[in-house]
Amino acid sequence: MKVLVQLGWFFKQQRKQYIIGISALVLVSLLQLLPPKIIGIIVDDITDSSLTASGLTKWLLILGVAGILMYIARFYWRVMIFGSAVRLSRTMREKLFHHFTKMSPSFYQKRRVGDLMAHATNDINAVQQTAGMGVLTLVDSIATGGFVILTMALTINWKLTLIALIPLPFMIFLTSYYGRLLRQRFRNAQEAFSHLNDKTQESITGIKVIKTFGQQKEDIEDFTDLSTDVVAKNMRVAKVDALFDPTITGIFAVSYILSFFFGTKYIIAGDMSIGDMVAFSTYLGLLVWPMLAFGFLFNIVERGNASYSRITELLSITPEIKDLPGAISERPKGDLEFNVEEFKFPGDEALALRNVHFTLKKGETLGIVGRTGSGKTAILKLLLREFEGYKGSIQYGGHSIHQYKQQSLRASIGYVPQDHFLFSTTIAENIAFTNPKIAKEKIYEAAELAQIHQDILSFTEGYDTIVGERGVSLSGGQQQRVSIARALIMNPELLILDDSLSAVDARTEEAILEALKQARTDETTIITSHRLSAIQHAHKIIVMHEGTIAEAGTHEELLAMDGRYKEMYDLQQLEVMVERGGEGQ
Template sequence: MRLFAQLSWYFRREWRRYLGSVFLLIIIAILQLIPPKLVGVIVDGVTEHRASPRMIMMWLGVMALTAVLVYLLRYVWRVLLFGAAYKLAVELRARFYHLLSHQLPGFYLRHRTGDLMARATNDVDRVVFAAGEGVLTLVDSLVMGLSVLVVMSVQISWQLTLLSLLPMPVMALLIKHNGDELHQRFKTAQAAFSSLNNQTQESLTGIRMIKAFGLEDYQSDRFVQVAADAGAKNMRVARIDARFDPTIYLTVGFSNLLAIGGGSWMVMHDLLTLGQLTSFIMYLGLMIWPMLALAWMFNIVERGSAAYGRIRQTLDEAPQVKDGGGALTAGRGVLEVDVDSFSYPLTPQPTLNNIHLRLAPGRVLGICGPTGAGKSTLLSLLQRHFDVAQGEIRFQGMSLADVSPDQWRGRLAVVSQTPFLFSDTVARNIALGRPDATREQIERAATLACVHQDILQLPQGYETEVGERGVMLSGGQKQRLSIARALLLEAEILILDDALSAVDGRTEHTILHNLRQWGEGRTLIITAHRLSALNAADEIVVLRHGTITQRGEHQQLLQQEGWYRDMFRYQQLEAALSADPDEQEAAGA
């Protein structure tokens, strides 16, 4: 029952729908009391020879009219009640998606995709079912049960009613015990379903890798194990479910036995008429639904409560980066980075130390260094995926901690190391950040990213569907499409996180030349393992072990001993050895 208290905020807001449903249910309960009463009247009339055929037909007509009214009213309250429940589903999913879209990488380190999908789909469905069907069964069982009890006690016999209800307390205790156990078991079953979702999502996402390594049988065995575990835990839930109906039917059976036995004795001693006993048995039959509904309500509400607890656990998780609330002024600004030290959460060892940079509008900053040097961490701080505890990053003289994250990220366009494309057309993938962009603007961005000609060779050109994650495109094409998408935003700061690794040297040179022309007055930050991408940078910084060990222009760094010169020479030699014979001959000439 705790779920109803947890959802009280929604019930208060939609009180008209829920109050209207309750009012109609009360009317329906009253109408359902009429047929048993009329049956008793007809039976007594026939046995005592007081009922004429015309009177019997009239009572039957009243019963038929009552059935039609009940049908119509049930239709109306279902529209009201389940309409409110479906609105709750929309709101919960919207809030859940809003939370996911505003969370940062740290959140996704703690939560797996399959688990989040399970909470947004299966768990929400359980909560909505409880908010609709659960409320229905609760109100219907209470209203109907109390109405029948009052009529049985007042109009027929309170002694017989009390005798018939003797098994009810035992039933209530058993249902309460089973409901508590169901809550825990269903929570475990939902966690197992999340694991099954995770396994499915990872297997489908990595299907190419699985096939490449010939791991189909191994992955199938793993999936079977996870599926079997989920099945076993759901079976434990089913065993609890199976206890509810027998409990109810045994209780109803004992109640009927006591009612018939006690009622027969009362008829024999002229304490009841046969018609009254017939009405009483029919009323007792109406009690079957409230008792079944009560057990069912405990079942679905406990499931909904366990599911809502999982949803609330996610919704209540506050973003690690707080909204400073400040607004940036229009126009460009200087980006200043002063990071004394930065460590990831729960990681004592600092990832960055003494990083000090100043980047004016229109400048190009190159960042390089060996794997694990801290390049991606620095870019994460610039995008404000994490806040700096020791140090500060400023733009236009304002600390990013005092600026709204949405305001700041609106000034950035980022192309990551692993480009992501949606299962949509090429044009809509490029126009992701500017859905209102014209075809001319889209083609211009594609031309700057050196992918326009590739697109024209696709079956439907810009209207070609790229498949899930751009499966029909090469790595270089996906990278260039991502660059075009970022260029279309015309943001003040463009960040390329090793975004040219899958393109050849000539294409890389052309893209960088185009970026210099496009980026006049805009700031460009490039990280790269292939140092040829940094040749034209105004300043290059070399990171090693989270610290800047070298900085300067390309030619300056080539004259210094250190990692940059060694790596550049190595890459030049590697490029020469891997060049085509014709190119080597041309180079020799």
């Protein structure tokens, strides 16, 4: 019952609905007591030949009224209790989703999407069952069971009632034992389902890669193994689940045997009438459901307990990046000063950055080049406050970036990542993602700056073209340019292009850079790239190597140094010549 206590916060919120629902449920339990008693009275009247037409009509009318009241009460308890359980499901999903949006990147590095989805689907459904069917079975087993036992003892024969209840302690012991087994097995089954969810999500997302490398057979085998594991662990749950009904039914069979054996003796002795015995056996039949419900209760609650603990464990993880008390709510603007002595990503032993220092004046463009893993992206992640725990400081507009609210800081930065993510909606809605109500003219302006406007107009549906999941219907270059337009629509103080021109041709790259230069004369830009052509125009260029700045200066100054930058430049010039068939520029 631990999970019901833990859900106390929700029961308090919905106390009115639960009070009405439980009251209706108790009313049904009371009204159910009438038919057996009335049947017993009618049987005795028939036995005594004292039943009259008016008497029979009276009892039938009472039964009819009781039936109508039970119909109404059953409607209301379903609406109130099950309706509240659905609201709990919605509340828990909203909590989880809100929690996911607050989490730092390291949270997602440690957890897979399929597992998080399993928490938001199967686990929440199990908790919903606890707040709905669990509350129903708890109240019904106590109310109906309690009322029936009291009625049997007080109005028929208390001795026979005690005899009939002798096997019940065995049922309580066994169902409690089954419940403990069920909790751990259900948790294992949910974890197995999470792994299967992970596999399904990864396989569907990476289906092109799987087919390209001809790994369909191996992927199906992996999926089959995981699916088999899910089935096996759910079968272990089902085996325990299957023990409840036979156990309860068997114990009640013993109760019936004892009741009829000793009830017959009491009738012969004159302590009970035949009508009393008929009523008693009918009441005993009414006890079957509360006792079955008691078994269901253990089943439902233990499933809910396992799932709720998985959810609360996830919700207990605190975001690594938090706003300071009294954080600045204004968007930062001005000069950018980056001074980081040391930084390493969580879980890594090697330093990602060391002794990286540069200043970027408002309106300037910074180019960052270097080999993969040299620290380019690490600089950007720190600027975006996706990671902390570094030695040094990052100042933006005269204040440490820690002094700004995260929302304010990121609202000032238009970030175009290497991994472009487009939503499965229209191109216009993807571009206007940060401001869905923005005028269409502004969307067109951003698209023109990103050199994607003409491409969009060539599509049959134009800006209303659905791009598919992750922009699957667009080429890599088109995806990059839509992402750039989405960043530009924010009118950011700082635009960051993280190797975001790699999939466009040289002519388009040049057109984009020229358009940005003309349109963003007073805003700051940072461009990381492997292609030097993308950063040659920058006011300042830094060359990263093994997490530190190896060289810094303008394009001309770096060429004059005859170092790493010059080596990269010469190599890329050679590649251009080869592409052109060996002709010079």
